[in-house]
Amino acid sequence: MMKKIKNMSDTNMLLTITIVVFFVMYFAAIAFLGEGFLKPQTFLSILNANAALIITSCGMSIVMITGGIDISVGGVVALVSMCSAVYLDQKGGNVGGAILISLAIGLAFGIIQGYLVAYLDIQPFIVSLAGMFFARGMTTIVNNKPFNVANEAFVKLKDTRVIVPGLGSYNRLGKYIDAYVEIGVVVALLIVVLLFILLRWGKLGRHFYAVGGNQQSALMLGINVRRTKFLSHVLCSLLAGIGGFVYFLHVGSGSPSHAMGMEMNAIASSIIGGTMLTGGVGNIIGTLFGVLSLSTIQNIVSSAGFDEAWWTGITIAAMLCLFLVIQSVVMARKKKALAK
């Protein structure tokens, strides 16, 4: 019981740091860059653009908490959006069918990768590396050219806006423009809340932490370690499937180059959000703020005039570095405290 509390306080401390850093960054942006950052819609636009990343990062956090990793999520997102796009545009399908296809693809990847990792004891990195190559390859086989989807029902859903009351602003023509979020954001926030509840109070959620913290003790506590690992991968890939559809809903097109490097952004977001690669520590709310921090810093960097793509890469690297250092300091302190 003591250990549990100790672990939780680590998680919470990392989470607090993430949240503080995010707000400091955002206020700094308002103070120094002003203009766009003053408007609530700028913040909502960050959410709109990153809904899919939030969902996939949540999945990533879960496997990382369990002590694994899954680098196939970007590939799954690309495959899902390409399959949905082809199904809607060329096969005359409907939106419901496309959602089912997305879920099925995610589930299939999860079951196969989870089985290989949990029951055949193959390294999760290798399994998901294969999964990534397979998903990228399949995306190109399904269709090798980028194209936009013209399906009416889909476009209508894509352009649906959930108005956020009270946060709109006047544009320079004096017209009041409502602040809005896309449907994907609603889905993403719903998933964040559900997973938060699962990880904090759910039995399975507690098992994820236990297995990631120490497999041997988890085994001795009578937790089915293999099943827990398997489920973490299923959940991650399923979330990648959902994330894929949300991504597709945001961009409205299929392309083999979609979601390039998304898995790396998901890992980075999880780490910034306080999830540790060593497993056992992490929080979904932190992951949400990890994604927000990551995209806010990108926004700031480009608004500050460093417009070349590599600048964002360099800032992300610096941020990751900072958070990894903080994490290792936290771990060192914890070890010291335990030794006493």
Add this chain to the structure above:
Amino acid sequence: MRKLTGKKWLVFMLLCGALFLIGCGAKEAVSEKEFVEEKEPTKEIVIGFSQLGAESDWRTSNTQSMKETFTSKKGYRLIVEDGQQQQSNQIMAIRKFIQQEVDYIVLAPVTETGWDTVLQEAKDAGIPVIIVDRQVDVSDDSLFTCWVGSDFALEGKKAAEWLHQFALAKDISEQEIHIANIQGTMGASAQIGRTAGLEEGAAKYGWDLLAEISGEYTQAKGKEVMEALLKEEPQINVVYCENDNMAMGAVEAIEASGKEIGSDISKGQIMVMSFDGVTKNIMRYILSNKISFDAGCNPHHGPRVETLIQLLEAGKKPDKFSYVEERIYSHDATVPSLEVDGNSYPVTVVTSKTLEEFQ
């Protein structure tokens, strides 16, 4: 901080959230006042430029041109967003520009379709959109203010006309011209326009068009295609490359095969013709007659966009579609000027002085 658990941090988070929203609201009110006071004297023109990426020399020159034109000295503020070949990034960039209330949006689109929604948002916000380079395919033409770019079909026609005039001047019969065409990425608008120009010329003047193979705009692929062509079609005496990178590859392949490069076709030399002409390096190739003809494809859209913005600032309506001026480069003055579709175009002979104009 370390013992911040349970309810305490929930309260902390809520506090942060509340502070955040208050911050947004309060600062906005203040800034509005400042905005009104400051706007009149400074009158800075803010331009948001969404570039599709940085994949080629041409593209980076294009971005550079914008940066050099819209400087703070001249009273502009340019915000550049690199789309990294993704339409979703570009759409996000445009939304950001709308949020920041820029005065003009300049868009170099990565694809033709899928711009309707976001361009409508820009129109609703009252921000004029200027499209550069590639075109957009939208249901309603009024969604963008105007377009500036290159006329690829004209470039192709210029190249064909130059070859015809060159053959006349050098007294080479049209049937003796054996051409191979190393094409760009199939379906790209530059590939379509430039291929059309050559095919039209070949049909009109009776040249022997041996082969048309894509070199995908890269040097490595251009070299590979040229190597194969030299083996299969030994009688080649003119190589028509649809961009400079492929031309450089072709030159490498010809040199490696032991054949001579140059414009003296009747003496067994192989002549290379190319497009783009944006770097100093390429001008050196032309100076040394490794490339004998180069139809320039002007990446310097900055000045033209500036003219359009000045017109719009003055309340005038610019032409919906306008082409940038493009030069023609040649190793020698065999053909001093070209006549295409009733217009006359001068040919620039590349000298060491011309080199100084390039970076």
